[in-house]
Amino acid sequence: MIEFGRLVRAEWTKFRTVRGWVLGTVAAVVVTLLLGLFVASNSHASCSNGTVDIECPTPPAGPDGQPVRDKFYFVHQPLAGDGAITVRVTSMTGIITYPPPDHDEIVPGLVEWAKAGVIVKDGTAQGSRYVALMVTAEHGVRMQHDFTHDTGGRPGAVSADAPRWLRLTRVGDTLTGAESADGASWTRVGTAPLAGAAEIGLFVTSPSDLTVHGGVGGGTATARLAKATATFDNIGLTGTAPGGEWLRDDVGHVLGPDGTPHHPGGVEVAGGVMTVSGNGDMAPLVGESGPGVQLVLIGLVIGLIVVIVVAARTVSTEIRRGLISVTLLASPRRARVLAAKAVVLGAVTFVAGTAAAALVIPLAWNVLRDNGFRQPGLPVATIARVATEAGLLVAGTALLALGLGVLLRRGLAAVGVAVVAVVLPYLAAVIGGLPTAAAEWLLRLTPAAAFAIQQVAPEYAHVLANYTPGSGYYPLPAWGGLAVMAGYVALALGLASARLRRSDA
Structure with a gap:
């Protein structure tokens, strides 16, 4: 245990001293925040009574405060x-x-x-x-x-x-x-x-x-x-x-x-x-109270791509330059080396993803209300839950890219595969015009299932509404989507550990 702790400290020191990795992580947070605010500031709601524009009315609230x-x-x-x-x-x-x-x-x-x-x-x-x-x-x-x-x-x-x-x-x-x-x-x-x-x-x-x-x-x-x-x-x-x-x-x-x-x-x-x-x-009131979390977290998609690049480079750079051989020589138990890298990368990206979501959701929500939307703000507990789950989505994506980097030994290849596995299925399901059934299967079977963390409104069997991924409704609950992501991460890191034990580079 003491040896593993030393490995984690060494990997943390390595991460924080590489300026590109640190700046990349910060850039992911900034992109998520700025793009969410940009989209919110350019989204407006308007209502009319005949030909006269009026302020959109606030929907009535039920006994629990829900519209x-x-x-x-x-x-x-x-x-x-x-x-x-x-x-x-x-x-x-x-x-x-x-x-x-x-x-x-x-x-x-x-x-x-x-x-x-x-x-x-x-x-x-x-x-x-x-x-x-x-x-x-x-x-x-x-x-x-x-x-x-x-x-x-x-x-x-x-x-x-x-x-x-x-x-x-x-x-x-x-x-x-x-x-x-x-x-x-x-x-x-x-x-x-x-x-x-x-x-x-x-x-x-x-x-x-x-x-x-x-x-x-x-x-x-x-x-x-x-x-x-x-x-x-x-x-x-x-x-x-x-x-x-x-x-x-x-x-x-x-x-x-x-x-x-x-x-x-x-x-x-x-x-x-x-x-x-x-x-x-x-x-x-389902689907009519204004944009949801999916809109204000739009920047998370780009932020994930930045995180994928950083995660893939943390290992591909070492492999390309032969530096990983020095690390493995100092610590012959190679699975522990990979585990230490995963702990550091997972912790850093979890904090970054959680912070980005915790900032952008309430800030963008306020912008939307100023632009005429009348949906109520999310409870603090809901914001905390979504932010934490967003951190898990970002960390899971980073660890998947880390495993792919070890397996493929090339940063560009690892980035490409990770983007295809996580980002493209989400974009295809949400904005790609796929039939609803196909979109839902993509969000069940691929790592993009973890985007279910964005659903905050329940689906009611007795309410007619457009319950599709494009409207912010997902086929799996948040924990189910994160479990699918965790399965892919475990597979990638397991295969990466097996390959690392067989070769140094």
């Missing part, structure tokens, strides 16, 4: 304590409106996550807590609460021949959702908490119809306005004032240039039957 979409048509009454609502849903239809220049083209249809059902909500303010039991167009009965939570019930669509009964009951601070096919035999779907005075009633909403087109930069997503309409009868309500008046709110509606509601919902009442229409969604 959410909270727009639906709400027919409701006040609920102070315990109570329940029971309804039968007999139909659910919808329309999809194409944007200009085909704005007059309206086709019938429902988006798969169109929703209609019963809800208890903590007021009508956007982002307030809620518990809802609903039928959906393609995902059967669901119980959802507070935007991010989703529990599945019985599958199947609703129709006049196959109606669905829904019941939401509050006892104390707990709401229980139950469903039935006939109104007699009930099955519990789930429970969720919601305390205090609230509003109880019916709702309908529908997310936009989303179409994803492949292309450079991960493709584009086109959203078409979708509107759902549901029919409710056998409406039973307890816990509210007897004979109370139904209140009507188009929660989250916006006003058009002429001051009228833009794409409003509505309700028609006839003989105890309510027909409610609405559009929007109650869900986390």
Whole structure:
């Protein structure tokens, strides 16, 4: 152990006294920082109301502070304590409106996550807590609460021949959702908490119809306005004032240039039957709150190339000049020599990568907010996590280049192979216009899988969005991507150690 410590000190002394290696490492940090700030400063967000430019609104925040979409048509009454609502849903239809220049083209249809059902909500303010039991167009009965939570019930669509009964009951601070096919035999779907005075009633909403087109930069997503309409009868309500008046709110509606509601919902009442229409969604805001970590860490790609060059040269220079023979003569246990080089290089590049990410993420985020983007800042814990994982990505890339340098004995060859293995798959997957499936396989099977450290927003099964690498969503979690990188590093260093034991240069 003492001998290994001496080797590490010797390698550290060697590294810090070679000006090119030190300057190269510093250059990687500077490139990551400056390029991230440059891209952020040239990214702008703008919004308009008709032909008038306005400041982009800040999206509403849910109970945990996360940006959410909270727009639906709400027919409701006040609920102070315990109570329940029971309804039968007999139909659910919808329309999809194409944007200009085909704005007059309206086709019938429902988006798969169109929703209609019963809800208890903590007021009508956007982002307030809620518990809802609903039928959906393609995902059967669901119980959802507070935007991010989703529990599945019985599958199947609703129709006049196959109606669905829904019941939401509050006892104390707990709401229980139950469903039935006939109104007699009930099955519990789930429970969720919601305390205090609230509003109880019916709702309908529908997310936009989303179409994803492949292309450079991960493709584009086109959203078409979708509107759902549901029919409710056998409406039973307890816990509210007897004979109370139904209140009507188009929660989250916006006003058009002429001051009228833009794409409003509505309700028609006839003989105890309510027909409610609405559009929007109650869900986390995914893919619409502005650029993510992937944008502000764009400089990391160039920084990695600089690190690859430095790492490959730390060993190829010694091999080319025959200096490694002196090192191996002084320390015959050659695997330890390689291990000492790896410890020093890994530590230096880990610190450099972590520092670069920790600096650029909050600084670039502030620039983006000044340029009109309204996404909230990342929590300190998230920044720390991403920065640490970025350091691991940089260190892993450096160690891979080190192993390749020993194997190939030529710095240029090692640099080329490392760039092809780490950088090119990432660029091909994110901006190369590959089909999503091909891009995801590249980010599963190559060292570029470690770029998954850039994903900070979760993917929600109940939210329609463009979940592709180009949009910042990766097929593996961060730890999984780093594990793939670690496997390649272990293989490269293992083969390099075997070759080093067989020859001096």
